[in-house]
Every structure is written in C-alpha cells, then in structure tokens.
Amino acid sequence: MITKIWSKEDLNDAAAVIKAGELVSFPTETVYGLGADATNNEAVSQVYLAKGRPSDNPLIVHLAQQTEVAKYVTEIPAIAEKLMAHFWPGPLTLIFKANKAALAPLVTAGLDSVAIRIPDNQITRDFIRACGVPLVGPSANTSGKPSPTSATHVYHDLAGKIAGILDDGETGVGLESTVVDVTNPDKLVILRPGAISQEEIEQTLGIIMNMDQYLVNQEAQPKAPGMKYQHYSPNEPVILIKQAEDWQAAIDYYQAKGEKIGLLANQSIVSLYENQIVASYDLGQAGDIETAGRKLYGGLRYFSETPATLILAEAFSKKGFGEAVMNRLEKAAGFHYFKRG
Template sequence: MKTQRFQKNQISNAADLLKAGELVAFPTETVYGLGADAMNEKAVQQVYLAKGRPSDNPLIVHIAEKKELNDLVEEVPTIAQQLMNCFWPGPLTLIFNAKEGVFAPTVTAGLTSVAIRMPNNSATLELIKKANTPLVGPSANTSGRPSPTTSEHVYHDLNGKIAGILEDGQTGLGLESTVLDITNPEQPMILRPGGITKEEIEKVIGSISIDQHLVGEKETPKAPGMKYTHYSPAEPVIIVDGDNPKWQEAINHYLALGEKVGLLANEERISYFQNQVSAVFSLGEKTNIKDASHYLYAGLRFFENTDATVILAEAYPSNDFGEAYMNRLEKSAGKKYF
C-alpha cells in the first residue's frame, strides 16, 4: 500500500479515502490521530492491525460538532454541557454512556461507554465534516511507541500500512487529551491527565477525582493508557529527579557501565552536562512545563537516530500540567528512576 500525503487543500481527497473504509492520519492540537470511520467495523479493525494495538483497548471518537452527540450517546448531562462550552474544541475527552448499536463494536472494546472529543484543529474538523461520519483517532503510531507530533513521525511508523496522512505541521500541545469519565455525572473522574488540567476542570464543575491505576489483565480499560506499556522509545529511559549532583552521579554510573548517555533535559541542565554525554535534546526553559510537555515525544524519538543507548530524562513537579507530563514520562520509563 502506498501512503499518500495530503495538504490542507486536499482534504476532500483524504475524506474520500475515509468514506471508502481506508485509514487516514490527521493532525490535532495534541498529537496526530489515526482516523477511520467509527461506524465501519472493518475499517476500525484495520486501525488495531496497523498500530499493533490490543483489541481490548477502546478508541476515542472525534466529532466536528457538539450536536452530533445527540445521535451517539444516551444522555448529555449538564456537566458535559458546561465542560464542552469551556473546552470544546480542545484537548478534553469525555466518556459517555453510548447508544446501543451506533458504533462499530470494536470502537468501545465491548464496553457500554464511549470516549468522545472535538479536536481543536480546523483541517481535521473539516475532514470529519467532509467524511460525514465520526472518526476514531488513536495516536497514529505503532502501539507502545512515543506518540507522533509531526507527520514525519506518522510516516516513520505507518508508511505502507495506512492509505494517507493529512499534514499540518507540528502539533501544538504535544501530549494527548485529558480523559474524563462522566458516565456517572455525580462522580466525574479523570482516567488520563492531559491537555486540560484537573484544576481547570474543577473551576467549571467542582471537585473531581483521578484514577490512574493500571487495570488488571482481564479487565477492559475505559480509556487509553490504563493497561499497556506506552510512549516507549527503542532505548531504555531512566528518570532523574534532582539537582546537578544527582545528574552527575547518574551520568557517571551509566558511563561506567559502558553506556552511551542521551540527555533529555531542560536547557540549563544540558548546557552544564552536554560535553559529558553522547547526545542531548532540550525540553526548553527550566521552569516551563508546557514546553517540556510539547517536546517530550519528539525528544524520546530523537535519540533513536543517535548512538545513545540509554536516555536520562528530566522529572518535573507533578502538579498542574506537570501531572500529564509525568504520567507520560513514567510510562515511557516503566517508572524507573535513578
């Protein structure tokens, strides 16, 4: 299969492929998604095959207009209306009770709930409208690898496996959406931190809880990222949480083991240690967690084209947007700290 690359003036061509049951990757404000008609079971099954994704891992559905929800879910509770008014289009995924028989069965992985969001990208919103159907949109990468923040990342992982890629440069946020379960509107719960923080949500609907446990082997997760290894590059990732003496100790340790060290850290840290290591990738200014989040996946992928054999990665405080950053970093590292 030849993977075509479409520009924004070719959205109709990309939509035609989706209508024909093919897979097309699309840009969002978070990461690139792998699109397929959410009503077409054969197309959705191809998403799992292309990614190598476990079939009990449900998919997020992307829509272009809020009014579409009325045909897709059992109820749109008041808190959903409040949240959509504030954050849609944007990086917030809401889990609703799905209407029976609407979606292709594989979309929900056998659950009675469905995860839905409206992405904040004009090209993709137009793509959904022209395809005239909601689209599933898991990250457009090989399952388990760092999510793609450029079309080149998508092409690297999925060339020859999907019909097309709608290109729109580098994504803005660089981390996936926040997933909020509102199937019980009285007890809303974050299942995956992301582009909208807990604090931002609580300003709209009041106190909420967070559930980031990894579900059991026989349990079907309600949201992506709750069961399997995610975001991992080819090289092992070790998290370093501390000041420069701690970093020096870590660098010395791995150099003594014969490793070639890659440094994924803030600009100040890199300027201090860059002459001691094999490769570096900057996460931006020391105090800017949004920059660090934006660059995280690109940084994890960067070292695959260097001779680094281990990546030492910077920890950030797990508050506000740092919660999403650390969620992804810990999963990429298997929670391994130096």
C-alpha cells in the first residue's frame, strides 16, 4: 500500500478513503490520530492491526460538534454538559455510558462506556464533517511508542499500513487529551492527565476531583487509552533524573557501564553537559512546561536516529500541565529514576 500525504485542500479525497473503510491519519491540537469510521467494525479492526494495539484497549470517538454526542451515549449528565460547554472543542475526552448499538463493537472493546471528544482543530472538524461519520482516533503510531506530533512521525511508523495522512504541520499541545470519566456524576475521575489540568476542571465545576492512579497492569483492561504501565516508550531505555546534582553522577555511572548517553532536558542542562554525551534534545527553556510537553514526543523519537543507547531525561514538577508531562515520561521510563549508590 502506498501511503499518500494530503493537505487541507484534499479533505474530500481523504474523506472518500474513510467512507471506503480505509484508514487516514488526521491532525488534532494534541497528537495525530489514526482515523477510521467508528460505525464500521472492519475498518476499526484495521486500526488495531496497523498499530499493533491490543483489542482490549478502547478507542476515543472524535466528533465535529456537540449536538452529535447524544447519538452515541445513553445519557449526558448535567456535570458533563458543563464540562462540554467550557472545554469543547479542546483537549478533553469524556467517558459516557455508551449507546453500543450506534458504534462498531470494537470501539468500546467490550466495555459499557465510550470515550468522546471534539478536537480544537478546524481542519479536523471539517474532515470529520466531510466523512459524515464519527471517527475513532487513537494516536497514529506503533502501539506503546511515543505518539506522533507531525505527519513525518506518522509516516515513519505507519507508511505502507494506512491509505494516507492529512498533514497540518506540528501539533500545538503535543500530549494526548485529559480523560475524565463522567459515567458516575457523583464521582468524577481523571483517568489520564492532559493539557486541561485537575485544577482547571475543579475550578469550572466547583468541586474536588477524585484522582485515578492512571495505571492498570499489563493484563488488566483499561477504561481509557494510555493507562498501561509501559507506554510512550522509545527504542532506548529512559532513566529519569530528579535532582540537579544527579546529572553528572548519572552520566559517569552509565558511561562506565558502556552506555552512549542521550540527554533530554531543558536548554540549560543540555548546554552544561553536551560535550560529554553523544546526543541531546532540548525541551525549551527551564521552567517552560508547555514547550517541554509540546516537544516531548519529538524528543523521545529523536534518539533512534543517533548513536545513543540510553536516554537520561529531566523530571519535572507535577504541578499543572507538569502532571501530564510526567505521566508520559514516567511511563516511557517504566518509572525508572536514577538513584545514587
């Protein structure tokens, strides 16, 4: 299969491919999604096949407008209405009780719930309208690897496996959406942190949120994407560095073990140690967590093109958007932090 690259002028061509039951990667403000008709079970099965994704992992349904939500759920709690009004379109996914008859069985992975969002990208919403059907849209990458934030990343992982890619440049947020379970309105739970923080949701609703641990083991079925322990992982092992004084110790330790070190950190740290390592990727200025999040997946992917055999990565504060950044980094590293001695 030849994977085509389309621009926004080719929306109708890309939509025709979706209608024919094939796969198209599309941009969003978070990461690039792998689109298929969410009402076509055969098309959805090809998403799992192309990604190498376990079929017990449910998919997020992407819609063009809020009025469509009622078709695919059995109820919309008042508290969900408030979240939708405040944050949609945007990087927020809500999990509702599913109207399973309206969706392909594989979308919900056997669960009684469905995850839905409306992306904050006009091209994406126009594309969904042109398709005339809801789209599943898991990240358009090999399952478990860093998500794609550009059409180039998608092509690297899925060329020859999908019909085409709708190219809209690099994504703005760079991390997947925040996922909130609203199936029990009296006990809202964040299943995956993202650009919309717990604090923002609490301020909007005037309540204190319940926090999930964001994890299930490798055998258990997740209720939302990205909840497995090992996820977002590059080919090289990742070790997190928490304390500033640990950078030199970690470089010395792993070089003594024969590792070729890659550094994933802010500009100041990279400039301090770049003469001692084989590769580096800066995540922006120190303290700029939004830039770090936007560049994170590109950085994790970068090292596969270098001699690096191990990545030392900066650990960030878990305040605000840092919660989402560290959620991805800890899973990429398998929660491995450098410890002296």
